Amino acid sequence: MDAILAMPFVDRDRVIIGGQSRGGILSVAYAGQHPEQVKGVINFVGGWLGTGCQTASIINKGLFQRGARYPGDTIWLYSDGDPFYSLSHSRKNFTAFQAAGGKGTFLTFPQTESIGHRLVAYPDVWASVVEAYLKRQGLPTRRE
Incomplete structure (x- = not known):
């Protein structure tokens, strides 16, 4: 993130972080550890260990709890x-x-076709709620 924030064209006041699966849980955790760096967090089907693992509940909750220090609003899809x-x-x-x-x-979101863990690949399903979230954070959307 430091490398991204150091780029001259990056507006440090309009950075959001987000990811899918492990990227989602890491985005939430990172925002809690570095709240001054991000304006919003988007978590697409985030988690670290799948529920087939015995320790999934402990590990996933612990990582998400690291993000609780982020003072802003997050969105979980x-x-x-x-x-x-x-x-x-x-x-x-x-x-x-x-x-x-x-x-x-x-x-x-309801499962249509084979969305499940691949929700991020179906922007027609979630784009309107993400755009509304971005607006609430004072950030531009693709339609602006």
Whole structure:
């Protein structure tokens, strides 16, 4: 992130961080450790260990709780049919994040076709809610 922020064309006041799967959970955790660097966080079906692992609940909650120090609003986007992170598991992670002081919105989308863990690949499903989130953060959208 330091390399990105050092680029002369980067507006340091308009940086958001986001990712899918491990990138989503790392984005939330990073924002909590470096809240001064980001204006928003977008988590697409985030998690570190899939629910097939015995320690998934402990590891995933712990990483998401690291993000709770981020003072801004975050957005968490999940879909039915994810083979790694069920909606019930992901909601528990979000509840732990909130209990630790994190702020955000948890949104779910129905499974159409084979979305599940690949939600990020279907912008027609989530683009409107992400654009609304960006506007609330005072950031431009693709339509502006």
